[in-house]
Amino acid sequence: MRLIDAHVHLSDPEYAGHIEELIADAKNAGVAALVTNSLNLKTCQSDLNIAEKYKGLVYPALGIHPWNVNVLEEGELELTIDLIKKQRSVVKAIGEIGLDSKYETVWEEQIMVFDKMLHVAETLDLPVIIHSRGSTDKVIDLLPSYHVRRVLLHWFGYPLSTLDKAMEKGYFITEGPPVVYSSGIREIIKKVPLTNLLTETDGPVTYYKAPFMGQLTKPSFIRNVVDAVAEIKKMQVEDVAQQIAKNFQVFFNIKIE
């Protein structure tokens, strides 16, 4: 069985010193591909290094996260864009980018950075991985102004009506460990066509419910996610894993080794 962690942050300081063991554990669990998502220039560079070290298993998504728009250093945005362009042959997506309604004091800055990131995706014809807490409708309204062909709404949460809009447009969503215990997320899994779903851990985000609590979030948690999706969809685990691996290859234009 080939499992996919389409959204993880391997450059996060919480993972420092643990990468080797995390990768070994992931491989052991059948994880065949991971997309490490950057948050700023520093993590873009570090994610490129990790992807280079684990070629054929770890793939980089580069970008500036909406939480970082107010702490950007001078020139950081431009340098990040230059780096992405220079690394076009290895970059697999622009991410994690987006908008977050909880950070409304920097809303204008968020819009500006998101716009720049979408333009890069457009220019390089790369997929985008989007964070849209409290702003999914806004994001869905904005996207048609850009020629971005592949859109992934990460940790899609609510409302269900927005899911219909996203599916009409052919977008993909990712879901992670909450599939196991959250009734809201389970509703989404029930409704989303399996052809538009990818799995993620968003590690090192911590999950406080069983069976994840008290542990460092690991890509091997994906097995629990796939098991839960299979249970909700009343399908065989192998069939779910196979479809998700197929979705991954189509969405990111990556051939899993």
Ligand SMILES: [Zn+2]
């Ligand atoms: Zn994330």
